[in-house]
Amino acid sequence: VADHVRKQLRSAVTAAVTGLATTGARVHESRIYPINSALPCLLVYASDESAEGVMLDESADQRTIEVRIEGLAQAAEGTVDEILDQIAKEVEIALAAPVVIGAFQTNLSYTGATMSMRDDLAKPVGSVALSFEAVLFTSAPDVIIGA
Amino acid sequence: VAFVEDPTVFLNAEEHGTAAVFDGATDVVGIFGNEYGESAIAEVPISGSVPTFYTWAAWVPSPEGKALSVNSVGYAIVRSEPDGTGFTTLILEAT
Numbered sequence: 001v002a003d004h005v006r007k008q009l010r011s012a013v014t015a016a017v018t019g020l021a022t023t024g025a026r027v028h029e030s031r032i033y034p035i036n037s038a039l040p041c042l043l044v045y046a047s048d049e050s051a052e053g054v055m056l057d058e059s060a061d062q063r064t065i066e067v068r069i070e071g072l073a074q075a076a077e078g079t080v081d082e083i084l085d086q087i088a089k090e091v092e093i094a095l096a097a098p099v100v101i102g103a104f105q106t107n108l109s110y111t112g113a114t115m116s117m118r119d120d121l122a123k124p125v126g127s128v129a130l131s132f133e134a135v136l137f138t139s140a141p142d143v144i145i146g147a
Numbered sequence: 148v149a150f151v152e153d154p155t156v157f158l159n160a161e162e163h164g165t166a167a168v169f170d171g172a173t174d175v176v177g178i179f180g181n182e183y184g185e186s187a188i189a190e191v192p193i194s195g196s197v198p199t200f201y202t203w204a205a206w207v208p209s210p211e212g213k214a215l216s217v218n219s220v221g222y223a224i225v226r227s228e229p230d231g232t233g234f235t236t237l238i239l240e241a242t
Binding site: 031032033034035036037039043045068070072074076077116117118119120121122123124125126127129 | 186193
């Protein structure tokens with residue numbers, strides 16, 4: 001039995017952003033526990049989804065799924081934002097290419113980013129949250145029929 | 148209320164205090180803390196330590212940006228948080 005399409009998309013995106021120069025293999029899918037010293041890293045979430053029926057095929061849905069990727073870094077003041085910008089650049093380049101989900105390829109649309117920094121640990125920490133959208137056509141929650 | 152007692156009675160490296168070097172040259176004593184902390188900056192928090200040094204404010208004048216060495220580990224003083232009695236908590240950043 002295939003996974004829900006959100007899970008399929010999330011895993012495909014995780015694979016696409018694993019091994020980037022700055023974050024390497026430190027990529028966490030749907031992580032909920034605190035991150036310790038393994039920084040910089042990426043967190044991958046498939047958060048929001050909207051769906052509507054397809055006009056010519058009542059059994060099909062067009063799903064728009066938001067994928068959010070958070071890059072986290074910890075470094076001296078003045079360099080955190082530079083690392084976050086580098087992370088954003090690498091992720092955006094990686095996801096500019098189509099993402100492979102089973103027999104399909106889907107393009108992710110970049111919809112924006114939010115950056116924040118704090119100083120409440122021994123070294124400043126920062127995050128950049130990148131948002132993307134993917135559109136998938138499904139005949140069931142786990143069956144993709146088009147992208 | 149200002150503290151009028153001798154602060155060295157309360158900050159003693161041979162008892163419950165920790166010796167440190169302020170600004171590369173001045174020996175000071177304080178209470179060093181480095182407890183667990185979290186920064187709620189992302190979907191999940193980043194965990195780490197929160198180094199602080201509680202000391203007599205007059206021993207560490209204009210501390211922001213200066214160095215503090217504690218147990219041979221170097222820190223930069225990010226800010227000072229006076230408690231109004233003459234003592235202050237120095238917020239440290241690992242260097």
